Amino acid sequence: GAVVSQHPSWVICKSGTSVKIECRSLDFQATTMFWYRQFPKQSLMLMATSNEGSKATYEQGVEKDKFLINHASLTLSTLTVTSAHPEDSSFYICSAYPGTARTDTQYFGPGTRLTVL
Amino acid sequence: AQTVTQSQPEMSVQEAETVTLSCTYDTSENNYYLFWYKQPPSRQMILVIRQEAYKQQNATENRFSVNFQKAAKSFSLKISDSQLGDTAMYFCAFMKGIQGAQKLVFGQGTRLTINP
Numbered sequence: 415g416a417v418v419s420q421h422p423s424w425v426i427c428k429s430g431t432s433v434k435i436e437c438r439s440l441d442f443q444a445t446t447m448f449w450y451r452q453f454p455k456q457s458l459m460l461m462a463t464s465n466e467g468s469k470a471t472y473e474q475g476v477e478k479d480k481f482l483i484n485h486a487s488l489t490l491s492t493l494t495v496t497s498a499h500p501e502d503s504s505f506y507i508c509s510a511y512p513g514t515a516r517t518d519t520q521y522f523g524p525g526t527r528l529t530v531l
Numbered sequence: 532a533q534t535v536t537q538s539q540p541e542m543s544v545q546e547a548e549t550v551t552l553s554c555t556y557d558t559s560e561n562n563y564y565l566f567w568y569k570q571p572p573s574r575q576m577i578l579v580i581r582q583e584a585y586k587q588q589n590a591t592e593n594r595f596s597v598n599f600q601k602a603a604k605s606f607s608l609k610i611s612d613s614q615l616g617d618t619a620m621y622f623c624a625f626m627k628g629i630q631g632a633q634k635l636v637f638g639q640g641t642r643l644t645i646n647p
Binding site for chain 2: 445
Protein backbone atom coordinates (compact mmCIF):
# COMPACT_ATOMS: atom_id res chain seq x y z
CA GLY A 415 0.00 0.00 0.00
CA ALA A 416 0.84 3.72 0.15
CA VAL A 417 1.83 4.21 -3.47
CA VAL A 418 2.44 7.62 -5.00
CA SER A 419 2.70 8.08 -8.75
CA GLN A 420 3.97 10.96 -10.84
CA HIS A 421 3.20 11.74 -14.44
CA PRO A 422 5.03 12.20 -16.66
CA SER A 423 8.22 10.51 -15.57
CA TRP A 424 10.22 12.43 -18.15
CA VAL A 425 9.34 15.52 -20.18
CA ILE A 426 11.23 17.67 -22.66
CA CYS A 427 9.83 21.04 -23.62
CA LYS A 428 10.83 24.18 -25.44
CA SER A 429 11.79 27.34 -23.63
CA GLY A 430 8.78 29.53 -22.96
CA THR A 431 6.21 26.75 -22.76
CA SER A 432 4.41 25.51 -19.66
CA VAL A 433 4.63 22.01 -18.27
CA LYS A 434 2.25 20.30 -15.82
CA ILE A 435 3.42 17.52 -13.51
CA GLU A 436 0.88 15.37 -11.67
CA CYS A 437 1.32 13.70 -8.29
CA ARG A 438 -1.27 11.10 -7.30
CA SER A 439 -1.74 9.05 -4.16
CA LEU A 440 -3.11 5.78 -5.52
CA ASP A 441 -4.40 3.97 -2.43
CA PHE A 442 -4.80 6.62 0.23
CA GLN A 443 -6.04 10.15 0.66
CA ALA A 444 -3.34 12.77 1.00
CA THR A 445 -4.30 15.86 2.95
CA THR A 446 -0.89 17.33 2.26
CA MET A 447 1.61 16.90 -0.55
CA PHE A 448 5.11 18.29 -0.74
CA TRP A 449 7.01 19.28 -3.87
CA TYR A 450 10.79 18.99 -3.96
CA ARG A 451 13.39 19.89 -6.53
CA GLN A 452 16.64 18.02 -6.93
CA PHE A 453 19.57 19.15 -9.06
CA PRO A 454 22.11 16.55 -10.25
CA LYS A 455 24.18 15.12 -7.42
CA GLN A 456 22.48 17.38 -4.92
CA SER A 457 19.96 17.01 -2.16
CA LEU A 458 16.22 17.55 -2.21
CA MET A 459 15.08 21.11 -1.67
CA LEU A 460 11.51 21.72 -0.60
CA MET A 461 9.68 24.04 -2.97
CA ALA A 462 6.21 24.15 -1.50
CA THR A 463 3.62 22.49 0.69
CA SER A 464 0.31 21.72 -0.97
CA ASN A 465 -2.83 21.33 1.15
CA GLU A 466 -6.07 20.06 -0.33
CA GLY A 467 -8.53 22.85 -0.93
CA SER A 468 -6.25 25.71 0.03
CA LYS A 469 -3.40 27.74 -1.40
CA ALA A 470 0.06 26.24 -1.39
CA THR A 471 2.73 27.49 0.97
CA TYR A 472 5.95 28.27 -0.85
CA GLU A 473 9.45 28.19 0.58
CA GLN A 474 11.49 31.33 0.61
CA GLY A 475 13.01 32.05 -2.79
CA VAL A 476 10.54 29.96 -4.78
CA GLU A 477 8.58 31.98 -7.33
CA LYS A 478 4.91 31.18 -6.76
CA ASP A 479 3.90 32.67 -10.12
CA LYS A 480 6.36 30.44 -11.91
CA PHE A 481 5.63 27.21 -10.04
CA LEU A 482 1.86 26.95 -9.79
CA ILE A 483 0.57 24.30 -7.42
CA ASN A 484 -3.01 23.05 -7.32
CA HIS A 485 -4.24 20.44 -4.84
CA ALA A 486 -7.80 20.07 -6.07
CA SER A 487 -8.57 16.67 -4.53
CA LEU A 488 -7.33 14.40 -1.77
CA THR A 489 -5.49 12.24 -4.30
CA LEU A 490 -4.07 14.73 -6.78
CA SER A 491 -1.69 17.66 -6.69
CA THR A 492 -0.27 19.32 -9.78
CA LEU A 493 2.83 21.44 -10.30
CA THR A 494 2.84 23.66 -13.36
CA VAL A 495 6.11 25.20 -14.44
CA THR A 496 5.07 28.29 -16.37
CA SER A 497 7.18 29.86 -19.12
CA ALA A 498 9.88 27.28 -18.54
CA HIS A 499 13.51 28.14 -19.15
CA PRO A 500 16.63 25.95 -19.27
CA GLU A 501 17.47 26.81 -15.67
CA ASP A 502 14.19 25.13 -14.64
CA SER A 503 15.56 21.82 -15.87
CA SER A 504 15.67 19.57 -12.84
CA PHE A 505 14.25 16.49 -11.17
CA TYR A 506 10.96 17.18 -9.41
CA ILE A 507 9.76 14.87 -6.65
CA CYS A 508 6.50 14.89 -4.75
CA SER A 509 5.66 13.26 -1.45
CA ALA A 510 2.24 12.65 0.05
CA TYR A 511 1.20 12.72 3.67
CA PRO A 512 -1.71 10.44 4.48
CA GLY A 513 -2.90 12.32 7.53
CA THR A 514 -3.27 9.24 9.69
CA ALA A 515 -2.11 8.74 13.22
CA ARG A 516 1.40 8.03 11.95
CA THR A 517 2.50 11.62 11.72
CA ASP A 518 6.05 10.80 10.70
CA THR A 519 5.35 9.05 7.43
CA GLN A 520 5.48 10.57 3.96
CA TYR A 521 5.41 8.57 0.75
CA PHE A 522 7.48 9.64 -2.22
CA GLY A 523 6.66 9.57 -5.89
CA PRO A 524 9.22 8.29 -8.41
CA GLY A 525 10.03 11.77 -9.66
CA THR A 526 9.77 13.67 -12.95
CA ARG A 527 12.78 14.70 -14.99
CA LEU A 528 12.18 18.02 -16.73
CA THR A 529 14.46 19.15 -19.54
CA VAL A 530 13.89 22.58 -21.04
CA LEU A 531 15.58 23.22 -24.38
CA ALA B 532 15.60 26.81 11.52
CA GLN B 533 16.72 23.24 11.42
CA THR B 534 19.85 22.15 9.55
CA VAL B 535 21.16 18.71 8.70
CA THR B 536 24.79 18.09 7.82
CA GLN B 537 26.35 15.05 6.20
CA SER B 538 30.09 15.52 6.11
CA GLN B 539 30.94 12.55 3.88
CA PRO B 540 30.12 13.28 0.23
CA GLU B 541 31.27 9.83 -0.90
CA MET B 542 32.13 6.50 0.65
CA SER B 543 33.19 3.20 -0.81
CA VAL B 544 33.50 -0.22 0.83
CA GLN B 545 33.81 -3.84 -0.20
CA GLU B 546 30.83 -6.13 -0.23
CA ALA B 547 30.09 -7.74 3.16
CA GLU B 548 31.92 -5.00 5.06
CA THR B 549 30.29 -2.72 7.60
CA VAL B 550 30.01 0.99 6.86
CA THR B 551 28.88 3.94 8.94
CA LEU B 552 27.44 7.13 7.50
CA SER B 553 27.55 10.28 9.62
CA CYS B 554 24.88 12.89 10.17
CA THR B 555 24.62 15.82 12.54
CA TYR B 556 21.73 18.19 12.94
CA ASP B 557 20.86 21.40 14.67
CA THR B 558 17.51 22.20 16.20
CA SER B 559 15.92 23.84 19.20
CA GLU B 560 12.98 21.44 19.06
CA ASN B 561 12.63 18.83 21.75
CA ASN B 562 10.28 16.52 19.88
CA TYR B 563 11.26 15.43 16.40
CA TYR B 564 11.93 12.53 14.07
CA LEU B 565 15.09 11.60 12.22
CA PHE B 566 15.25 9.49 9.10
CA TRP B 567 17.66 7.88 6.71
CA TYR B 568 16.47 7.68 3.12
CA LYS B 569 18.11 5.77 0.29
CA GLN B 570 17.99 6.98 -3.31
CA PRO B 571 19.24 4.31 -5.73
CA PRO B 572 19.99 5.07 -9.40
CA SER B 573 16.26 4.83 -10.14
CA ARG B 574 15.98 7.99 -7.96
CA GLN B 575 13.00 6.60 -6.03
CA MET B 576 13.30 7.72 -2.41
CA ILE B 577 13.15 4.74 -0.05
CA LEU B 578 12.82 5.02 3.72
CA VAL B 579 15.57 3.01 5.38
CA ILE B 580 15.02 3.71 9.05
CA ARG B 581 13.37 6.22 11.39
CA GLN B 582 14.07 7.33 14.94
CA GLU B 583 11.83 9.20 17.34
CA ALA B 584 13.80 11.65 19.43
CA TYR B 585 12.04 10.78 22.67
CA LYS B 586 13.10 7.14 22.35
CA GLN B 587 16.50 6.40 23.83
CA GLN B 588 16.75 3.01 22.16
CA ASN B 589 18.45 3.08 18.80
CA ALA B 590 16.31 1.97 15.88
CA THR B 591 17.21 -1.19 13.98
CA GLU B 592 15.90 -2.60 10.70
CA ASN B 593 17.61 -5.84 9.73
CA ARG B 594 21.13 -4.88 8.55
CA PHE B 595 20.55 -1.21 9.22
CA SER B 596 20.93 0.41 12.60
CA VAL B 597 21.45 3.91 13.92
CA ASN B 598 23.51 5.46 16.67
CA PHE B 599 21.37 8.29 17.99
CA GLN B 600 23.16 10.68 20.32
CA LYS B 601 20.58 13.31 21.22
CA ALA B 602 22.84 15.52 23.33
CA ALA B 603 25.47 15.58 20.61
CA LYS B 604 22.77 15.94 17.90
CA SER B 605 24.30 13.08 16.00
CA PHE B 606 22.49 10.39 14.02
CA SER B 607 24.74 7.92 12.20
CA LEU B 608 23.66 4.97 10.08
CA LYS B 609 25.44 1.63 10.23
CA ILE B 610 25.03 -0.85 7.42
CA SER B 611 26.21 -4.33 8.29
CA ASP B 612 27.11 -7.05 5.79
CA SER B 613 26.84 -4.54 2.96
CA GLN B 614 25.40 -5.73 -0.33
CA LEU B 615 25.76 -4.52 -3.90
CA GLY B 616 22.15 -3.37 -3.78
CA ASP B 617 23.04 -0.93 -1.01
CA THR B 618 24.83 1.23 -3.58
CA ALA B 619 22.90 4.51 -3.55
CA MET B 620 22.74 8.07 -2.30
CA TYR B 621 21.83 8.19 1.37
CA PHE B 622 20.11 11.21 2.86
CA CYS B 623 19.69 12.01 6.51
CA ALA B 624 16.51 13.98 7.23
CA PHE B 625 14.84 15.83 10.10
CA MET B 626 11.19 16.43 10.77
CA LYS B 627 9.49 18.27 13.61
CA GLY B 628 7.42 16.05 15.82
CA ILE B 629 4.26 18.09 16.03
CA GLN B 630 0.74 17.35 14.87
CA GLY B 631 0.03 17.48 11.18
CA ALA B 632 2.13 17.18 8.06
CA GLN B 633 5.62 18.49 8.56
CA LYS B 634 8.29 19.06 5.96
CA LEU B 635 11.48 17.08 5.80
CA VAL B 636 14.81 18.86 5.97
CA PHE B 637 17.48 16.87 4.16
CA GLY B 638 21.24 16.73 4.48
CA GLN B 639 23.50 17.02 1.46
CA GLY B 640 23.69 13.27 0.97
CA THR B 641 26.41 10.63 0.96
CA ARG B 642 27.08 8.61 -2.16
CA LEU B 643 27.79 5.05 -1.06
CA THR B 644 29.34 2.54 -3.41
CA ILE B 645 29.57 -1.14 -2.54
CA ASN B 646 32.30 -2.86 -4.53
CA PRO B 647 32.21 -6.57 -5.40
